[in-house]
Amino acid sequence: MGFTRAELESFRGASVADLMPEHPRLVFVGINPGLWTAATGSHFAYPGNRFYPALAAAGIIPRVPEFANGLSEADQRMFLDAGIGISNLVHRATARADELDRAELRAGAARLADDVARWRPRVVAIVGLTAYRQGFDRPKSRAGRQDEPIADAQLWVVPNPSGLNAHATVADLACAYAEPARAAGVLPDRPEPASERPVD
Numbered sequence: 001m002g003f004t005r006a007e008l009e010s011f012r013g014a015s016v017a018d019l020m021p022e023h024p025r026l027v028f029v030g031i032n033p034g035l036w037t038a039a040t041g042s043h044f045a046y047p048g049n050r051f052y053p054a055l056a057a058a059g060i061i062p063r064v065p066e067f068a069n070g071l072s073e074a075d076q077r078m079f080l081d082a083g084i085g086i087s088n089l090v091h092r093a094t095a096r097a098d099e100l101d102r103a104e105l106r107a108g109a110a111r112l113a114d115d116v117a118r119w120r121p122r123v124v125a126i127v128g129l130t131a132y133r134q135g136f137d138r139p140k141s142r143a144g145r146q147d148e149p150i151a152d153a154q155l156w157v158v159p160n161p162s163g164l165n166a167h168a169t170v171a172d173l174a175c176a177y178a179e180p181a182r183a184a185g186v187l188p189d190r191p192e193p194a195s196e197r198p199v200d
Contacts, residue, residue, distance in 0.1 A: 003039055008095075011038035015091040019043060019076060024121040025083035026184035027153075028177075029112060031090065031097040031131040031160070038093035040070035043086040044161065051127070051161040054173035060084070060181045082186060085121065087112070089128075089135055097131065097162075105135035117151035123184035124153045125177070128160040143176065145183070156180040 016033045028051075036046040044051035047068040056064045061082065065075035079086065089108040090100055116124055126132045133139050138146075146155040158176045159168045168176075181187040 003036065008035040008039060011035050011093055012095070014038040014093045016041055016043060016088070016093070018085065018087040018115075019071075019079055020085040020087065020119060021080040021083050023083065024085040024119050026123045026125065026181055026186050027085040027087060027116070027119060027121045029124060029126045030086070030088045031128045032088050032100060032108075033091070033093040034097075035093055035095055036068075040068075042067060042070040043088070045070060046162075049161055050168075050170050050173055053170050054161055054177055057170055057174035058178040058181065058187070060177060060186055083184075084186060085119065087115065089126065089131055097128070097160075100131075102134050105131055106137070109135035113150055116153050120151075121153050121184070123156060123180045124150050125156040125158050125180040127158055129157050132157045144179070154180070154183055156183070 012035060014033070016037055020027070030043060033043070034046050037043055045067050049067070052061070052064050052067050055061045061078055061084075065071055065078070067075070089112060090104055091108075092100075092104070094100065129141070129143050133141050141157065143157050143159060146157060149155050156179065158180065159173055161168075161173055178187055182189055
């Protein structure tokens with residue numbers, strides 16, 4: 001499936017429904033839908049986006065879906081059955097995330113807190129440090145687990161998988177995404193190195 005520029009532009013301002021299991025363990029929160037994502041109705045769908053390859057590399061999902069054409073029902077079920085949800089900080093589709101202003105990101109953060117209180121996941125992972133800093137008014141925050149939860153969920157911030165974040169490789173993203181997945185129980189805890197295990 002391909003789209004002309006005019007076709008993509010027609011999706012500006014559209015939204016994409018959350019992919020959310022009834023009892024989520026881990027929710028990934030993107031910044032906002034891109035135009036390709038809005039056109040396909042599937043999160044992180046732009047061809048070349050590293051989100052799904054990184055999840056597969058981390059072992060969070062068993063395979064990389066054919067995401068550029070939109071997630072199939074079977075692909076969506078793969079996430080739902082694992083207790084993994086996907087949402088966005090801002091629901092309005094734009095060509096680039098930098099088209100969002102600070103007020104829109106702040107409003108999105110407030111709405112997300114209400115959504116998380118309703119979803120009740122163990123862990124929320126926001127995909128994009130700059131958007132997190134602006135939306136939550138945490139200008140000095142760093143990636144990783146945050147000191148303050150969101151609702152009653154652990155809050156993590158992980159790198160953006162967009163091709164614009166080119167210095168982060170799929171392997172880097174996989175390592176970053178695995179941490180909140182372990183905290184949520186989606187991935188098993190890493191075994192302790194033998195040198196660190198207590199001696200009987």
